[in-house]
Amino acid sequence: MRAAPYLLCVPALVLFAGVVIVPLSMTVLLSFHDWGQYKGIEPVFILKNWHEVLSDSYFHEMFARTFRVAFFVTLLAALFGAPEAYILNRMRSPWRGIFLLVILGPLLISVVARTLGWALLFGGNSGLVNKALMGMGLISAPLPFMFTEVGVVVALTHVLMPYMVLAVWASLQRLDPQVENAAVALGAGPFTVLRRIVLPQVMPGILSGAVIVFALAASAFATPAIIGGRRLKVASTLAYDEFLNTLNWPLGAAVAVLLLLALIAVIWGANRLVERRYAQVFA
Amino acid sequence: MSRNGPIALTYHVLFVSFMLAPILVVCFVAFTPEGYLSFPTDRWSLRWFYAIAQYPEFISAFWRSLWLGAISSAIAVGISVPAALAIARYRFPGREAMTALFMSPLMIPHLVLGIAFLRFFTQIGLGGTFTGLVLSHIVVVIPFALRLTLASAVGLDRSIEHAAVSLGASESVVLRRITLPLVLPGLVSGWALAFINSFDEVTMTVFIAAPGTETLPVRMFLYIQDNIDPLVTSVSACVIAITVAALLVLDRAFGLERLLIGRSAGHGR
Amino acid sequence: MAFLELEKLTRSFGAHNAVDGLTLGVEKGEFVALLGPSGCGKTTTLQMIAGFVEPTSGAIRLGGKDLLAIKPAKRGLGIVFQSYALFPHMTVAENVAFGLEMQGVAAAERRTRVAETLELVGLGAFGARFPRQMSGGQQQRVALARALVIRPQVLLLDEPLSNLDAKLREGMQIELRQIQRTVGTTTILVTHDQAEAMALSDRIVVMNQGKAEQIGPPHEAYERPATPFVANFLGKTNLVNGATVRPERISFAESGLAGTVRTRIFQGNHWLYQVDTASGLVTVIRQNTGEAMPGEGDAVHLGWEGRA
Incomplete structure (x- = not known):
């Protein structure tokens, strides 16, 4: 009887031990191996790759870009996604479901197809976005979007926005609507209700959405590869090149492991922050 | 409940336009009659849809993605069910750690998984094989399968099984006649969500798929890397149409919100 | 057996x-x-x-x-x-x-x-x-x-x-x-x-x-x-001078334990009283027979079977 739960977990444990833990450990090990143009991968234990990744300014710049992009994507997603979740939550019955489907649905549509859409919208000088911006008189000359950080940020924000809306939406569901009415009855205006009553309660939702969006943005591959191209490298596209073009697997592994460690640190730190600040409110 | 004001509704319209714009653009451009990327203005044409037939790589990649998704999701659900029952029903040392482990592929970047699998499969002789693809896809879709099977296992009223036992049912009868039918909706929705995620996966698969085992998203990605022409928009339009159709069916059957948040609707009261 | x-x-x-x-x-x-x-x-x-x-x-x-x-x-x-x-x-x-x-x-x-x-x-x-x-x-x-x-x-x-x-x-x-x-x-x-x-x-x-x-x-x-x-769980009880008395066993009498009605609640088929007495607060339940009953603040005497 005591062994029953473990026996039930055996298939999953075997899978994870064999196909997750072993490969990940091998990758960490790989990042310490040596590599040469002609000799290939040499299974020795050296710090060369780590030294290169940590000291070379090329890698500094590339990691800085990766996290800059992730930061702005997270900021934009929170800034625009949270209000939309709130508006959605106030909608009436059929519309609420329909628009929830419209906004969350893209999550399940291929990232490649969605990014292709942005490539078409940006599309050089004649792209639809530039035409619209110029039509509204916001800009006088076309802005470059393709192969720029701005373009990557806009497309990634679109790709990851549903996660933010979903997280905020989930925390809004736990909110008692009577609490808002109570605040109104006590004389609070709509803006005060939003700032003093709603926002503090959905803050954990926004933060957990932000953690997800940040992690996914920093490790996103297809979108920066298509919009950023070969000229604008981020950590993931760089690792891809090392693996499939340069064939310097140990260096690529070092980049990937460093990215993983950085993300674990960010997620762990954010979770600690959320727990410490909101534990008493949401015990 | 108070209503949204005009400012909120304007914002909402802009937001929805932003979310839909790139998807609609792809679908529009797919109908262009021209040989280059352009919006169909006065004339719509299906020529780029017919053109897909000329590229067997897309067709075979599509079928491969379908099979890959179906098989890996089915195995993922098969592995998730006993684990979900264990997590839902027992309090045992290591329970939290195991749950975290099984959900971890959600938090490990697919890039890292792709690299790890590339190295691993090459070492053990599975590099570029369909078996390798299936193994890797089981890992990335297991959290989705587990989340929904877990939700339905937790939502299951233990006393229903007790009732069956008190009426004389043996353990295997309870499992077959009571437990499995009751968690079936969770299993099906878990499989469906896992399938969609497998079908769309590109970041990890691009590392491990070889020519001959490319999935549809990988083929599309590699094609776009070379050049963007109306052909890839018509392929994308097909993918979008299939996904939207699946989405509508899933939403009617289970509720999309429940599928994505992973809440159990439960039975009865 | x-x-x-x-x-x-x-x-x-x-x-x-x-x-x-x-x-x-x-x-x-x-x-x-x-x-x-x-x-x-x-x-x-x-x-x-x-x-x-x-x-x-x-x-x-x-x-x-x-x-x-x-x-x-x-x-x-x-x-x-x-x-x-x-x-x-x-x-x-x-x-x-x-x-x-x-x-x-x-x-x-x-x-x-x-x-x-x-x-x-x-x-x-x-x-x-x-x-x-x-x-x-x-x-x-x-x-x-x-x-x-x-x-x-x-x-x-x-x-x-x-x-x-x-x-x-x-x-x-x-x-x-x-x-x-x-x-x-x-x-x-x-x-x-x-x-x-x-x-x-x-x-x-x-x-x-x-x-x-x-x-x-x-x-x-x-x-x-x-x-x-058991007494408490099975219904309302009064503990008066060490004895347990059910509220419906107590009636208003000419003489007996003196007290003042603190609250009176009408519950359809009966009245529920709380009476202040020298032995503490006593709960009294009286059937509603349509007759006039003591009101809040009235001075009353309480009697029950077995009371000396």
């Missing part, structure tokens, strides 16, 4: 004894209620009889045989669960037929017995429905039919009426009692509702902290509570 015997039944969870040396004999055809607040061990007792919880020590015998040696699936007990625990994916008839199917009863006989039992609980026309298409009261009857159709040696009812609203509950109490009388099944009811226990059962077992405080017919336990806990 009683039909169902619990002997020094004990179940501990860690250092805590949920059920603590409970001994009880239930006669064939008898209706016994296990009554007590939540956590008193009544549900654990029921689950030990059903076989879902194993006793730490003690014995359970049914018809002289050791029940603990028999698997839960082979005990042949009918159980009505608090949540009803109907099989949501089966129709009402399939729910009721399930136990017969497990016993290997032939299809034709199954149909007859299911129809009979559904008729007994007043659901003859509902066999093709699914549980979720029925009201709470109807689901309750299905659960009862499902438990009765296998002709159980003992019927176990776990808070069967607690999910019904007050009016429906009263109707179901009467019906449950009638059905039990008709089929004559030995029945054990677990409840926290003293009115329900007293209305339904031949004997009640008032439980507190895993022990039986009193076992006896309802009126006896009410009139002669063995302990202050």
